[in-house]
Amino acid sequence: MQINTNLDAAFTARQLSGAENTLTRAYRRLSSGLRINSAADDAAGLAISERMTGQIRGSRQAARNANDGISLLQTADGSLSSVSDALQRIRELSVQAANDTNSSSDRQALQDEARQLVQEISRMGETAEFNGEKIFSQSHSSIGGDxxxxxxxxxxxxxxxxxxxxxxxxxxxxxxxxxxxxxxxxxxxxxxxxxxxxxxxxxxxxxxxxxxxxxxxxxxxxxxxxxxxxxxxxxxxxxxxxxxxxxxxxxxxxxxxxxxxxxxxxxxxxxxxxxxxxxxxxxxxxxxxxxxxxxxxxxxxxxxxxxxxxxxxxxxxxxxxxxxxxxxxxxxxxxxxxxxxxxxxxxxxxxxxxxxxxxxxxxxxxxxxxxxxxxxxxxxxxxxxxxxxxxxxxxxxxxxxxxxxxxxxxxxxxxxxxxxxxENLGGGAGSRQVSFQIGAKAGENLQVELGAVNAFALGIDDTDLSTGAGASVSIVHVDEALAYVNKQRARIGAQLSRLETAVTNLQSSEQNLIASRSRIQDTDYAAETAGLARSQILQQAAGGLIAQTKVTGQLVLGLLRA
Known part of the structure; x- marks a missing residue:
């Protein structure tokens, strides 16, 4: 029997300390909802979960970007719809002016209306904006070429x-x-x-x-x-x-x-x-x-x-x-x-x-x-x-x-x-490239091309309905302009569909990543509460047993009295 070293007390104290550490960790996890509250809790898990967090937040922002892109393209499509309506009216006027039942004054009246519509097309193409930025290219290169x-x-x-x-x-x-x-x-x-x-x-x-x-x-x-x-x-x-x-x-x-x-x-x-x-x-x-x-x-x-x-x-x-x-x-x-x-x-x-x-x-x-x-x-x-x-x-x-x-x-x-x-004259309206960041990583973007839609670019700046011949030419040019606008709208429609699909995919990816991160990072309350109860019992038991380890010293005193 010895009194300098109480191995039972040391062992019991170590067990008490472990129970208290486990209890403290359980309190942190249960109070924060997180299984990993510091790198010490799970170093590898922390690195993985943080990487997932970056992906989740990037995907979330990319989805917002894509929705902003959808709004821009919807604005562009709305403007093109108005341009298309104006072109259809100019074509209608051209067909009317091509008829020789019209007098010179009749054709001049038709020309006056057509001129106003041409000017409005240019105005729409040159002033359409989204968030303060011009939507369409401002080029005056004509789809008709030379x-x-x-x-x-x-x-x-x-x-x-x-x-x-x-x-x-x-x-x-x-x-x-x-x-x-x-x-x-x-x-x-x-x-x-x-x-x-x-x-x-x-x-x-x-x-x-x-x-x-x-x-x-x-x-x-x-x-x-x-x-x-x-x-x-x-x-x-x-x-x-x-x-x-x-x-x-x-x-x-x-x-x-x-x-x-x-x-x-x-x-x-x-x-x-x-x-x-x-x-x-x-x-x-x-x-x-x-x-x-x-x-x-x-x-x-x-x-x-x-x-x-x-x-x-x-x-x-x-x-x-x-x-x-x-x-x-x-x-x-x-x-x-x-x-x-x-x-x-x-x-x-x-x-x-x-x-x-x-x-x-x-x-x-x-x-x-x-x-x-x-x-x-x-x-x-x-x-x-x-x-x-x-x-x-x-x-x-x-x-x-x-x-x-x-x-x-x-x-x-x-x-x-x-x-x-x-012969293809190689004419074409200038275009503006717009890049939408629709992914969480660098380079995950969608390039969108928005062409010019002013009267010069559409090749209708010289519209002349004052003669039957001019009206016939106008019909041809308006048909070409409509084909160009329709192609633009079809491309925008396809890009809108793609962006909507991208948003859905990003949301699904984000959901799956959140679920994966949750399995790594979030607290399992059923397991932690069971562990908490166990740690509380061990803590109380260890505290009681430390008191019992004093009995050995009392026995030594008994021997000395004898």
């Missing part, structure tokens, strides 16, 4: 091509066989005053041929005719369409004078002929020079040769009519249906003369033909089917290619005989 090129393509889409095809089918009886044709305005130029347009080999794989317009000869476009006397882009396009259709419908080789003369005869070339006769000295001598320029198979691409070819084909047209062969139309159809024959064979079959005899007749009678059959003083152009050539309606430089005539405007299907592709 205005002159756009005007020429508009002319071809709105009527030049379809009117040409219709006229060729009516008076020549032939049309394309469904081949692919590329139509461009940027790939060719030889300067002003030379080749204004051409049909030639395809510039891209898979196409049958190209139709290219030289913008050096078509600027400014001056719709609806594409120019003024003596140059008209619409007639140039009709000329080239004859080549395009003949390339498809007539596979055999024919003389150049026949191809070029037919292309001139479709729209008439009296103005050119008059100028070339004067340039060659005028009178009979000038006429003889024009006729003689197409004597035989030789060809030079100058204006005199084109005039000579025009007169020669027109002379042939009358010869064919006199023989009951249906004029130039009968010849074109014969060549189309008899691909094994040449022009010589066709003429022998239709007028009983071979090509050489016809050539001699024309050289002998060409000057007299111009003097007696071609009227160079009236407004008729001398086109096939017109007043001078066939006793039909007068065909003037303005009326020969109806603007908005033919098949009509459809950007995907202008022609019946060809599958055409128009």
């Amino acid at each position: 205005p002159n090129k756009r005007a020429v393509l508009d002319g071809m889409r709105i009527g030049w091509l379809s009117s040409s095809e219709t006229r060729i089918a009516q008076y020549y009886g032939i049309q394309g066989g469904g081949e692919k044709m590329y139509i461009g305005v940027s790939s060719f130029t030889d300067g002003p005053g030379n080749i204004a347009a051409f049909v030639g080999p395809p510039s891209q794989p898979g196409y049958f041929q190209d139709l290219q317009v030289d913008m050096a000869d078509a600027t400014p476009a001056n719709l609806p005719n594409g120019g003024t006397y003596p140059f008209y882009t619409d007639r140039t396009v009709m000329h080239e369409m004859v080549h395009a259709v003949m390339n498809s419908a007539i596979t055999q080789s024919v003389p150049t004078w026949f191809k070029e003369g037919s292309a001139e005869f479709i729209h008439g070339a009296d103005e050119r002929l008059k100028i070339d006769i004067a340039a060659a000295g005028g009178g009979a001598a000038g006429m003889a020079a024009v006729v003689g320029s197409v004597n035989g198979a030789g060809w030079a691409s100058d204006s005199q040769h084109y005039s000579g070819a025009y007169v020669k084909v027109r002379y042939l047209h009358d010869q064919l009519k006199a023989a009951g062969a249906g004029g130039i139309k009968g010849l074109m159809q014969y060549l189309n249906k008899n691909p094994g024959s040449d022009l010589d064979t066709a003429l022998q079959s239709l007028i009983g003369k071979n090509l050489a005899t016809f050539e001699s007749d024309f050289q002998a009678n060409g000057v007299a033909y111009i003097q007696n059959r071609i009227n160079l003083t009236n407004a008729d152009t001398g086109a096939v089917g017109g007043l001078d050539a066939d006793g039909g309606p007068e065909q003037t430089a303005d009326s020969i290619v109806p603007f908005g005539g033919g098949k009509g405007y459809d950007p995907n299907d202008v022609l019946s005989g060809f599958k055409e592709t128009f």
